[in-house]
Amino acid sequence: MEVTRKKKIVKTIRIDVDKCNGCRACEVICSSFHAIPKYSSNNPERSRIRVIHYPLRDLYVPVYAGEYVAAECAGRGMYTIDGKEYDECAFCRASCPSRDLFKEPDSGLPLKCDMCESDPSLTEPMCVQWCLADALIYEEREEEVEEGETLEEIEIGLEAMAHKFGWQKLLDTAARMSKKD
Amino acid sequence: MRYAETGFNLEVDLTRGNIERVATDPELTELYLGGLGTNAKILWDRVPPEVEPFSPENLLIFGTGLLVGTPVIGCNRTVVSTISPQTGLMAFSMMGGFFAPELKYAGYDTLIIRGQSPDLVYLWIHDDKVEIRDASHLKGKGSLEAAEMIRTELDDPKAQIASIGMAGENRVWFASIEQGRSSASRGGIGAVMGDKGLKAIAVRGTNDVHVARPPELIEMCNEVMRYIKHRNENPIPGVMPILAGLGSPQEMAIHDEKWHTENFAWGNSRTRRKGFWTEEVEDNWTETMRGMRTRLVSCHNCPMKCGATISVPGLPTYMMKCFSKLTYTMAAMSDLEFGLRIAQSATEYGVDAFSAPQVMAFALELYEAGILTDDDFPGMPSDNEERFFWLLDRIVRREGIGDLLANGTHWAAEQIGNGAQEYAHNNIKKHEQLPLKLGMLNPIYFLMYATGEKINITQIEGNYPQAPFATREEREEFCKDWVQVPDEKFKEYFLNWELRGEYSIPHYPGIEATCEIVNWQEQMHYIDDATGMCAGLSSFPLKPPYHIHNLPTFISNATGMELDEEGLTQIAKRIRNLVRAFNIRRGMSKEDEKPPADHWKRRFPELEEELLTEYYRFKGWNEQGIPTSESLHELALDYVADDFLERGILQDEG
Numbered sequence: 001m002e003v004t005r006k007k008k009i010v011k012t013i014r015i016d017v018d019k020c021n022g023c024r025a026c027e028v029i030c031s032s033f034h035a036i037p038k039y040s041s042n043n044p045e046r047s048r049i050r051v052i053h054y055p056l057r058d059l060y061v062p063v064y065a066g067e068y069v070a071a072e073c074a075g076r077g078m079y080t081i082d083g084k085e086y087d088e089c090a091f092c093r094a095s096c097p098s099r100d101l102f103k104e105p106d107s108g109l110p111l112k113c114d115m116c117e118s119d120p121s122l123t124e125p126m127c128v129q130w131c132l133a134d135a136l137i138y139e140e141r142e143e144e145v146e147e148g149e150t151l152e153e154i155e156i157g158l159e160a161m162a163h164k165f166g167w168q169k170l171l172d173t174a175a176r177m178s179k180k181d
Numbered sequence: 182m183r184y185a186e187t188g189f190n191l192e193v194d195l196t197r198g199n200i201e202r203v204a205t206d207p208e209l210t211e212l213y214l215g216g217l218g219t220n221a222k223i224l225w226d227r228v229p230p231e232v233e234p235f236s237p238e239n240l241l242i243f244g245t246g247l248l249v250g251t252p253v254i255g256c257n258r259t260v261v262s263t264i265s266p267q268t269g270l271m272a273f274s275m276m277g278g279f280f281a282p283e284l285k286y287a288g289y290d291t292l293i294i295r296g297q298s299p300d301l302v303y304l305w306i307h308d309d310k311v312e313i314r315d316a317s318h319l320k321g322k323g324s325l326e327a328a329e330m331i332r333t334e335l336d337d338p339k340a341q342i343a344s345i346g347m348a349g350e351n352r353v354w355f356a357s358i359e360q361g362r363s364s365a366s367r368g369g370i371g372a373v374m375g376d377k378g379l380k381a382i383a384v385r386g387t388n389d390v391h392v393a394r395p396p397e398l399i400e401m402c403n404e405v406m407r408y409i410k411h412r413n414e415n416p417i418p419g420v421m422p423i424l425a426g427l428g429s430p431q432e433m434a435i436h437d438e439k440w441h442t443e444n445f446a447w448g449n450s451r452t453r454r455k456g457f458w459t460e461e462v463e464d465n466w467t468e469t470m471r472g473m474r475t476r477l478v479s480c481h482n483c484p485m486k487c488g489a490t491i492s493v494p495g496l497p498t499y500m501m502k503c504f505s506k507l508t509y510t511m512a513a514m515s516d517l518e519f520g521l522r523i524a525q526s527a528t529e530y531g532v533d534a535f536s537a538p539q540v541m542a543f544a545l546e547l548y549e550a551g552i553l554t555d556d557d558f559p560g561m562p563s564d565n566e567e568r569f570f571w572l573l574d575r576i577v578r579r580e581g582i583g584d585l586l587a588n589g590t591h592w593a594a595e596q597i598g599n600g601a602q603e604y605a606h607n608n609i610k611k612h613e614q615l616p617l618k619l620g621m622l623n624p625i626y627f628l629m630y631a632t633g634e635k636i637n638i639t640q641i642e643g644n645y646p647q648a649p650f651a652t653r654e655e656r657e658e659f660c661k662d663w664v665q666v667p668d669e670k671f672k673e674y675f676l677n678w679e680l681r682g683e684y685s686i687p688h689y690p691g692i693e694a695t696c697e698i699v700n701w702q703e704q705m706h707y708i709d710d711a712t713g714m715c716a717g718l719s720s721f722p723l724k725p726p727y728h729i730h731n732l733p734t735f736i737s738n739a740t741g742m743e744l745d746e747e748g749l750t751q752i753a754k755r756i757r758n759l760v761r762a763f764n765i766r767r768g769m770s771k772e773d774e775k776p777p778a779d780h781w782k783r784r785f786p787e788l789e790e791e792l793l794t795e796y797y798r799f800k801g802w803n804e805q806g807i808p809t810s811e812s813l814h815e816l817a818l819d820y821v822a823d824d825f826l827e828r829g830i831l832q833d834e835g
């Protein structure tokens with residue numbers, strides 16, 4: 001992959017877990033925004049942000065979907081928070097083979113936060129707009145970054161499927177199915 | 182395609198272990214919307230008046246409101262309907278939290294439970310996969326404790342769970358259904374769940390909920406978000422803090438309890454304690470709350486944070502909201518630390534936080550009066566606070582005197598006799614009420630107390646100010662942005678409403694105006710209960726984001742149904758009359774429509790009679806409070822009129 005260095009606006013969402021009240025508005029609006037057509041349905045299971053919550057342990061952690069990873073991590077650790085233990089996977093941002101999080105419920109394809117990329121672009125991502133608790137704070141900063149090619153959503157999906165079924169099978173199926181249309 | 186709703190109900194017969202997914206009729210949605218409307222229709226059709234609350238034929242219905250599961254902000258109510266063991270009438274207790282949206286995502290609008298399981302079971306609904314599972318190991322477990330065990334054994338921390346505690350299992354007539362963050366407490370619906378042998382319902386849904394006009398709907402939601410933000414930054418001046426903002430009363434957030442502690446009654450709803458709220462008490466209670474409240478928490482898709490996580494040192498964590506903060510404290514004449522401590526047990530046992538404290542205070546009053554004696558309380562501790570813990574324990578186990586008390590103050594008093602009835606003084610329709618005793622009769626509140634069929638004042642009051650503002654300038658100021666009124670005349674009523682003199686209670690607002698004000702407030706609650714909207718953003722606070730002018734469009738944009746103000750008003754009326762008809766068929770009569778005798782010191786029997794008669798007329802009911810054939814016909818409720826005629830409830834002439 002060709003790597004260049006250039007200035008770029010880096011968009012991030014800072015998360016203040018102390019302010020999260022567990023309302024799931026972020027999940028609702030994220031899945032709604034990404035529905036096709038836009039806003040036509042919602043389903044937290046498709047959301048690119050999920051609120052990991054253990055109410056009786058007073059733990060609320062909004063996590064937004066990071067990269068797709070083809071293999072699950074080696075060695076899995078434990079977090080201890082307020083004296084309680086949690087599996088490291090609980091708070092991980094990756095869409096990985098070992099759990100359901102950040103996957104389309106029907107296709108199993110990986111989901112990734114795209115900062116609500118749209119045209120015209122939004123002033124702030126939808127989840128940030130709908131989080132009145134200020135647990136999600138949108139930040140832009142200019143940074144010099146290494147830029148490789150960023151994968152389109154469809155490419156991420158294809159890669160995941162290729163990983164699951166192998167490229168040949170995928171190509172055969174695509175060829176067969178496209179003939180039907 | 183169905184929008185906002187899934188188009189399917191889930192029918193579970195616990196006697197046979199039968200589970201069915203049943204398609205629903207879209208025409209019924211147009212007539213009854215969902216939530217309470219749908220529940221009432223199902224109860225009317227399938228539960229004839231002979232059916233006892235504790236019988237396999239009684240249904241326990243978990244309805245989601247029509248807009249639940251859509252992005253419409255704050256629409257998350259689960260409306261639980263069944264026959265109340267305590268009142269014998271329809272109970273329709275509601276809870277916020279996360280249960281109903283999850284049920285929608287699982288693919289169901291309504292969950293209907295019938296029959297009775299011989300062994301304790303729980304239900305596991307995971308999208309299309311529905312199982313009845315053994316719950317014998319959960320017997321006697323606390324409601325939250327059981328929910329955690331279920332999540333662990335299902336290995337699904339995202340499952341939403343509604344469960345009962347020991348009170349429900351033992352059929353305490355004021356047992357609640359708990360859902361962690363929220364509970365459906367009123368009317369003893371937890372006892373019906375226990376009677377069915379159902380310990381809990383766990384649900385997890387991963388399907389889409391569709392809406393008909395996406396961009397229009399989202400723009401309206403965005404506007405609500407902006408309005409909530411604005412209102413949070415600009416509380417209404419001139420009213421006490423808990424009425425100034427949106428949401429359920431912000432009992433978890435505020436520390437100033439002068440109003441509740443000095444105006445509401447302590448003990449068995451008896452004593453007003455003027456001057457109670459000293460600086461010392463304030464410091465002490467603020468300290469208690471700060472020390473135990475770890476976080477303010479919201480319901481599904483709502484930014485209001487009306488609940489809180491409470492950790493009392495040495496006890497398991499639980500969650501609380503609203504006035505349950507003070508009911509135990511005030512019943513026991515104790516302090517907040519005690520209140521939060523006993524509420525932990527009460528939540529795990531699963532009891533209603535209005536009824537339970539009152540029942541216990543009532544028992545101790547009877548003991549002091551000598552109507553109950555030491556023989557009735559063998560082994561009761563001498564310390565006041567410990568007595569409450571002891572009594573709670575007897576009640577939820579139905580042991581000794583607890584067995585009587587478990588039926589609530591009305592029925593316990595009937596059984597105890599010997600003058601005990603005088604002590605069961607704070608009931609309406611046999612159901613314990615908010616502990617409030619006031620001076621001068623208020624005509625608006627008179628009608629709301631008398632005729633409210635949720636039998637709970639907070640579920641009928643709301644959009645019209647509780648009391649007049651002192652000066653005309655303040656009132657004018659209030660009216661400036663009061664867009665929620667259905668008609669300009671309500672502003673007029675309010676502008677002229679004075680604290681004293683000719684234009685004050687009990688004779689102002691006049692009878693006609695009073696009827697209109699009560700009707701408006703009630704109507705908004707019935708709409709909310711059908712859409713699943715939280716009253717805290719709609720029918721309960723002053724100047725809410727949702728009102729009669731925008732709700733029809735919300736419903737249209739979400740469902741695709743054509744609906745205007747008139748249409749929505751008509752639907753609310755239909756639901757209201759169906760609920761009433763169901764109760765009348767079960768024997769409710771004008772005799773039952775009374776506030777507690779001592780609610781006000783100054784009563785006006787003639788005026789009250791006139792108010793009631795006029796209100797009945799206004800509602801299209803006859804002088805006995807029964808909907809007439811004519812008004813039933815107008816509401817497309819001819820099947821109700823036919824049934825009434827057949828049973829002789831109505832005669833041919835209406």
Ligand code: SF4
Pocket residue numbers: 019020021022023024025026027051062127130131132133134135136
């Ligand atoms: S919208 Fe904000 S407060 Fe609500 S769950 Fe998401 S992060 Fe938490």
Ligand code: SF4
Pocket residue numbers: 029030031033047048049064065112113114115116125126127128
């Ligand atoms: S930024 Fe947009 S895509 Fe990312 S989690 Fe928030 S709503 Fe979803």
